[in-house]
Every structure is written in structure tokens, then in C-alpha cells.
């Protein structure tokens with residue numbers, strides 16, 4: 001996709017995620033890969049429901065700004081995923097109620113889901129009976145350390161669809177912006193089901 005196409009796609013998904021109340025109070029950040037060494041990410045601290053092109057930042061995969069305003073505080077998490085897998089083309093991070101609460105109640109380093117038809121929204125899943133693993137990480141304000149942990153876990157055993165930061169939210173990703181969005185919608189639906197089921 002051309003750079004103007006990627007810009008409008010990123011702005012579109014920011015609006016869509018905000019419309020679903022997954023980006024409250026400037027929470028969340030979204031990015032798309034531009035090429036092997038750069039991505040385009042939302043600026044820090046802006047209301048993602050009201051973004052314009054001026055609120056998008058070009059960074060390299062070390063998280064350094066190449067053009068634009070101050071990038072997301074969580075840029076290094078996006079860069080960790082792009083750096084670990086050249087096939088990842090988009091990373092969308094949300095702060096939904098379900099992802100925040102369910103991840104807080106998860107002990108250990110994975111949330112396992114089974115029995116939901118919606119699991120098939122995740123690439124490669126063909127049955128509701130296949131347990132779906134969502135890796136969970138303790139939340140941290142130390143972004144280089146958190147990014148390194150995510151990168152290492154992905155390199156040790158690649159995971160598909162997304163990951164959770166405990167008490168924080170969901171990161172979904174995919175091999176295109178459209179696939180990342182499908183993973184995001186599917187995972188948010190599953191997390192909401194599981195949260196309400198456990199209650």
C-alpha cells in the first residue's frame with residue numbers, strides 16, 4: 001500500500017477503535033509498518049478519536065523519530081513486534097474494560113481461551129476446541145525492558161493475534177492492517193465474553 005493509503009488506513013482504524021470505546025482518555029496507540037525499517041505510529045497523549053495526519057509520527061524500529069511530533073510512550077512495544085517478525089504489518093493497542101480487568105485476574109504468563117467459535121477470527125485457528133493462548137506480561141513503565149521481554153518471548157515461540165499487558169490492555173497485530181483489525185475485534189469480543197462468563 002502507498003504511504004497516503006497507509007495514513008488513511010491508520011486514521012480509519014483509530015476512529016473505528018475510538019467509536020467502540022476502546023481508547024478512553026487518550027489511551028491506546030496504533031501503528032502500521034511503512035517498510036523494513038520504519039513504522040508510522042500515533043503521537044503521544046492525543047485523543048485518538050480526533051486524530052489528523054499531523055498526529056502521526058514516522059519512527060525507525062529503534063523507536064527514534066524520523067518525522068513528526070512526540071511518538072507514543074509505548075512505541076518500543078510496537079517496534080519490538082515489528083523487529084521480531086518482518087511479516088507483522090500493523091499493531092493496534094486498546095484499553096478496553098474487558099482486557100484491563102481480565103488480564104488483572106490472570107495468574108501466570110498466559111490467558112487460555114477455549115470453546116468459543118470466535119477463536120477462528122485468529123489466523124490459523126480452525127476449531128473452537130483448540131485452546132487459544134494469549135501471552136500476558138506484567139505491566140511496566142520501563143518500556144525498553146518490557147519491549148525486550150516481548151521480543152524475546154516472540155522469538156522463543158512466536159504467538160499469533162495479540163498479547164495482554166496486565167491491568168493495562170491488549171496489543172493485537174497482523175500481517176496487514178485488515179488482519180490486525182480482525183484480530184483486535186475478535187480478541188476484544190473473546191475477552192468480553194470470558195470476563196462476563198467468569199463473573
Ligand SMILES: CSC[C@@H](O)[C@@H](O)C(=O)COP(=O)(O)O
Nearest residue numbers: 025026027028029044045072073
Ligand atoms: C491515558 S493512560 C494510557 C497511557 O499511559 C498509555 O498506556 C497509552 O496507551 C497511550 O499512551 P500514548 O503515549 O498516548 O500512546
Ligand SMILES: [Zn+2]
Nearest residue numbers: 027028074169
Ligand atoms: Zn496503553
